[in-house]
Amino acid sequence: MKQIINIAVKEFKDYFISPIAYIVISIFLVVTGWFFFSTFFLFDTANMRNFFSMLPIIFAFVIPAVTMRLFSEEVNVGSYEILLTMPVSFTDIVVGKFLAATLFSACMLFPTLSYPIFISFIGEIDPGPVVGGYIGALFLSGGFCAVGLFSSSLTRNQIVAFIIGAAICFVLTIIDQLLFFVPPSITEIIAFFGADSHFQSIAKGVIDSRDILYFLSVIFIGLFGTYIVMQEKN
Amino acid sequence: MIQVKNLTKYYDSFCAVDGINLEIKNGEILGLLGPNGAGKTTTLRMLTGFFKPTAGDILVKNISILDDSLKVKELIGYLPESAPLYHNMLVYDYLCYVAKIRKIKNEHIQSRLKELSELCGLSSIMHKSIYELSKGLKQRVGLAHAMMSDPEILILDEPTSGLDPNQIAEIRQIIKRIGKEKTIIFSTHILSEAEATCDRIVIINKGKIVADDSTQTLKNRASSNSNIQLSLYSDGVDSDQVVNHLKSLTTEIDVITKESAEKNLVSFDIYSSSSKDLRRDIYLKIKERDWIIAQLTQKSQTLESIFHELTKGD
Numbered sequence: 322m323k324q325i326i327n328i329a330v331k332e333f334k335d336y337f338i339s340p341i342a343y344i345v346i347s348i349f350l351v352v353t354g355w356f357f358f359s360t361f362f363l364f365d366t367a368n369m370r371n372f373f374s375m376l377p378i379i380f381a382f383v384i385p386a387v388t389m390r391l392f393s394e395e396v397n398v399g400s401y402e403i404l405l406t407m408p409v410s411f412t413d414i415v416v417g418k419f420l421a422a423t424l425f426s427a428c429m430l431f432p433t434l435s436y437p438i439f440i441s442f443i444g445e446i447d448p449g450p451v452v453g454g455y456i457g458a459l460f461l462s463g464g465f466c467a468v469g470l471f472s473s474s475l476t477r478n479q480i481v482a483f484i485i486g487a488a489i490c491f492v493l494t495i496i497d498q499l500l501f502f503v504p505p506s507i508t509e510i511i512a513f514f515g516a517d518s519h520f521q522s523i524a525k526g527v528i529d530s531r532d533i534l535y536f537l538s539v540i541f542i543g544l545f546g547t548y549i550v551m552q553e554k555n
Numbered sequence: 556m557i558q559v560k561n562l563t564k565y566y567d568s569f570c571a572v573d574g575i576n577l578e579i580k581n582g583e584i585l586g587l588l589g590p591n592g593a594g595k596t597t598t599l600r601m602l603t604g605f606f607k608p609t610a611g612d613i614l615v616k617n618i619s620i621l622d623d624s625l626k627v628k629e630l631i632g633y634l635p636e637s638a639p640l641y642h643n644m645l646v647y648d649y650l651c652y653v654a655k656i657r658k659i660k661n662e663h664i665q666s667r668l669k670e671l672s673e674l675c676g677l678s679s680i681m682h683k684s685i686y687e688l689s690k691g692l693k694q695r696v697g698l699a700h701a702m703m704s705d706p707e708i709l710i711l712d713e714p715t716s717g718l719d720p721n722q723i724a725e726i727r728q729i730i731k732r733i734g735k736e737k738t739i740i741f742s743t744h745i746l747s748e749a750e751a752t753c754d755r756i757v758i759i760n761k762g763k764i765v766a767d768d769s770t771q772t773l774k775n776r777a778s779s780n781s782n783i784q785l786s787l788y789s790d791g792v793d794s795d796q797v798v799n800h801l802k803s804l805t806t807e808i809d810v811i812t813k814e815s816a817e818k819n820l821v822s823f824d825i826y827s828s829s830s831k832d833l834r835r836d837i838y839l840k841i842k843e844r845d846w847i848i849a850q851l852t853q854k855s856q857t858l859e860s861i862f863h864e865l866t867k868g869d
Contacts (some may be wrong), residue, residue, distance in 0.1 A: 323658075324656060327655045327656050334648075335641075338643050398639050398641075398642060399635065399639025400640060400641050402635045402639060405604070406603040406628060406631070406635075406848070407607050407628060407653070407655060408629040494814050504622050555607050
């Protein structure tokens with residue numbers, strides 16, 4: 322457990338040593354801020370539904386950019402060898418890196434908390450969906466971080482890692498809009514794989530154990546996949 | 556201390572390490588020699604638990620690396636080739652991180668860092684980013700990394716490659732200093748280095764051990780296979796006559812006439828299978844006939860030529 326924290330702290334600090342953190346956070350805030358507020362006053366309602374509805378698609382591109390370096394860079398630079406010859410297990414490494422990335426995503430979301438605060442000055446805002454939305458956003462970022470971590474473990478090239486990660490996250494996000502392509506008998510199963518619908522249901526303020534379980538499963542599969550890739554490389 | 560049993564590693568169908576058996580005693584400095592691609596790094600990577608062997612086993616203090624690699628990793632400090640460190644970290648931050656991973660108690664970290672920075676000469680670069688450092692400095696940070704937990708075994712992969720002569724001397728000195736109480740395994744393809752620092756030399760070629768002996772024995776073995784080069788002024792000297800005359804000295808020698816570099820000389824190579832110094836006898840033998848010697852030198856075979864002989868391609 323201590324080793325997980327050591328690795329997570331190191332990886333988390335790493336984000337802020339390099340300019341990546343600041344660039345990614347700025348881009349995220351500019352994009353979400355612009356998309357959200359450009360239509361906010363047109364709707365004339367004091368809620369954040371619009372913000373949360375586009376969050377998955379933005380996360381699908383931003384989170385893989387956060388996670389792409391976690392393994393690729395280590396393998397490319399060779400520090401992977403140093404990491405693996407220190408007394409840490411694969412689980413420590415995978416979970417530590419995952420926690421660092423998720424924590425970083427939370428940091429990225431943190432400034433957006435100012436939106437509901439400002440909105441509350443100009444209208445009555447229902448706190449339920451906002452709280453639900455942020456809890457859902459944490460689960461969503463966790464799921465995407467696990468997917469991104471997995472794609473980063475596949476290759477030593479960060480750009481390839483980003484593209485693979487973004488592709489998987491994007492498919493997970495839009496899959497429930499593609500349901501008319503699949504035979505009706507399996508639509509329900511396919512629909513269950515969509516990250517967007519699970520996220521939106523949490524963001525309504527309804528915290529359903531099925532949705533939580535979905536994100537936990539994505540996280541588990543992503544991390545386990547990473548673990549297997551590491552073992553395979555070894 | 557370390558037992559390597561029938562260690563084998565295949566990369567797909569390519570056999571990098573082919574059934575190596577080794578036993579390394581406590582406190583030994585072992586040099587792993589071999590040409591490029593002989594399997595040195597692969598062997599070291601398996602010893603440190605970075606690669607899983609395809610077959611065979613490694614026991615460190617009777618703990619199998621297959622059963623409990625974490626425990627083994629705790630006992631070993633490792634410096635990979637060209638010290639691939641986290642280049643965006645400060646030296647100080649990096650060493651603190653390593654100290655934490657190596658389970659050094661928080662209150663001891665500072666004092667340990669101080670010791671290491673003195674030992675490896677890092678005090679002036681602690682506040683620098685690792686990517687700013689020259690290769691030699693990186694190597695020293697890597698050494699500090701390897702020695703962080705004061706491990707009983709140190710494994711260094713080509714610790715001096717790419718360094719300038721001063722830096723090589725420094726690193727060698729550090730190795731010698733710490734080698735007094737630790738077991739050290741290091742790989743190199745520089746023979747003089749192995750000769751200068753190691754107690755024992757293992758030469759591998761194409762994944763197999765081709766020589767495994769103490770440095771002294773290998774050196775003796777090298778010098779026992781000596782040859783003597785002899786040149787005489789050629790006025791009135793018949794080379795066949797010389798050959799026969801010298802051969803009558805002892806049956807253990809072989810004399811071969813060779814082309815001489817200078818016109819007025821006749822030259823010979825004299826090979827001997829005994830370890831006795833023959834120069835005195837040869838001189839006396841020649842003196843009987845009053846031939847005039849232009850050159851009489853003993854060339855002992857160096858470690859270099861043994862290495863060359865053992866590792867040359869088919």
